[in-house]
Amino acid sequence: MHTPATLVRGGTSKCWLFNQVDVPAGRGELEQLLVSAYGATDPVELDGVGGATPTTSKAAVVGASPEPGVDVDYLFAQVGIGTGSVEWTSNCGNCATGVALYAVAKGMVAITGDRTRVVMRNTNTGAVLEGLVDTTGGVVHHFGRQTVPGTRAGGVAVGLTFRDPAGGTTGLLLPTGRAAQDLPV
Template sequence: MGLKGHWYRGGTSKCWLFDARDVALHAPTREEIPALLSAAFGAADARQLDGVGGGTSTTSKAAVVWATPGGEADLDYLFAQVGIGDPTVELGSNCGNCATAIALFAVQSGIVPVRDGMTKVRMHHLTSGAVLTGTVPTPGGRIPKSGLARVPGSTAAGVPVNLSFHSPWGKSTGSVLPTGNVVDQLQVNGKTLTATMVDAGAPAVLLPAEEAGVDLSSMTDNLAAQLPTLIAARASAGLIMGLRKPEDPPQNAVPKVGVVAPAGDYIAADGTTITADSHDIRVRMLSMLSPHPAIGLTSAVAVALAASLPSSVVANAAGQPSTGAGSPRVVRIGTPAGVITADIISDDNGTVSEVALHRAARHIATADIDVAQPAELSA
């Protein structure tokens, strides 16, 4: 069967975007969408050889988009993290990099009419209820086909997209601090780990790198020795944050899990040296079951918001005061791909109301995907 798809790079991820009307031809209900995407990506094979998946967590992503003219947002979208060597598809998380691509897709496909100057795209994430805004430059009311913006972790330039995550937070758990505490203690594999668990952008558990046994002076290793501890921390945090019940199996996508350390010279994934004066904090996140090559944007939002909470794991590592009432603050996050910045904007009460990131997106291809026959979709 043929499924029309649009292939985009958003930030440091590649994402296949699908118009909901095309998806409905083969998957009329939301419950049928995971099987369709699994087959289209060839998810059951670790190489994803018979599908359009890229064989890594950052290139095995999809989103289904519904135009919602006249609604709260310009569009609804469902983000899917597609399995690799596993036919399952997780719909429980969000992806800011893919949302960056969706914003550009909405402008290029006519979902949102372009304006002279800048065109804003309001996007409603169906799973969490979060609303994001992607702002795309459209000088003279022209639809951009290419751009000169670059982001760490990619080489080709793209169209600049400013992506904003808006409060209220706590969309997945009901609170920005699901446990009610800025820090908690996790018992993991015989270790006691200090953890800050936040729900902003995405639910995330953030740990001191030193306690987790991770050396962030280099971000080139695969963390094989530390993965069991980090995966166990995710499973434990998922229970404590109310993201799953004891009888439910742990998820690989939520909560996000990462380690943080104070600024310091480090070796990036490409072998270059990132100096301590270029960033405020070093961060390494997991993506599914392996280290993220950069950082997911929803994770960056969680890190940025945690940085604004006094005495959090992130704030202690950054060694900086929290955002003052009504004042913006920039947090520079050192990642394996380089340094990204997050603008933290607070209201007059000092509550973080927006986190904005500067990204880039580019259209790669539009294709008719030859998906496995229906008899194979349930396999």
Template structure:
């Protein structure tokens, strides 16, 4: 057994295990092998590991202080397989970035201010730069707070998460193909799709293309996942994220449906009126309906809505101040677009919550003969 120190932190609606880079290196085992063993990725239930057997609870981040100007913390985000011995490093996770910001404050990786401490982060997977602003009254790191987010009734420390210049974070262009709308082949013929890269590459389809209206429950939306998965492969090829014979990452591109607001009920049965949000969205995560929305997907949507002609722009309600209220299965999540200097894409802000759940020493079974 290998021994590995880690912290479990809830960031938004995800749970993320966070490890110090130096602790990972000290095990002498390559990080993929270490995470596969720690999470028990081979088992769909992850019953002999720390994974939670869902896309939102099978996540990790490896963190270290940064020597790069303007950056405090570098982190690598890992989406660990569930019943699949694979670790994907192709994407970023905003909820885990929320957790990383709280981790950095508690571990003293940034100087703590008397009022609010801002952690400047670099996601090494994608090169994305983010900020996490955390209240630190009296220069102390908080353990609890009263902030809530749709998707959980639990409260946590408020974190204002900012995605800086998110457009083209993976492909180099907000519109990887150069078009606001592309036509891809779906299971029953051509389908219009907007391919956007901001926060993460995403393929967005109008709900009506699949006979949906955007108010579907998770169970109802699940019926569309196989068709969206097929479309997702075409999107990956069109965006240059994979070659014809390559396997497509489970993590990117994101794929989902958008539509005009209509009344719907959340997973908890709460009625959301048509005028309470601006854009209906249902997203797929790791081949399953996302219970809310990944934050990188929210950034992609906020960016798409700001680009005239995209499918998201066509169906979203216009707002004058850059605020976009997304109607997700968990409830309404708000993203705010903040203008940036010319030549830089707008910053996207999201209000999140985080809480430390555990500090632990993991006992990790690792096969022999797997060097670093």
């Protein structure tokens, strides 16, 4: 199998990033590709690029967004370990920082000085995020000194903000309509 991909550590996760033009458009075919590439039917993912942990078996498919004001769309995939399946309903902020850096490095978003803003939409959830990528000197950096809790090695600084995060799953900031509520158990 030969499919172009880029391995990025975002925060405390590792994520393989794929350009949408290089992978199948159908979800079933894409899932088959990821299960095969990660070796996801094996609990140690020995015959694939997966790391046999939830933080090292992630992927995202990135492409230009048709949505006004959004630079890139990405489909996040949490690849199962030993299950031969992929979970498609969530998001990962760690991988989103990698998506922002990838979008700048691949020329999907033009560099705008020392900090480059990337507006991203997670197509799984509809969440819109902003990444602020360190492009000091007007260039993409491949190495950096920024660390986050849980990591020892540095990386390129990418700030992340979720736009309008309230109610992403339930549709409401307060799902029951009340700020505080006693629930009998």
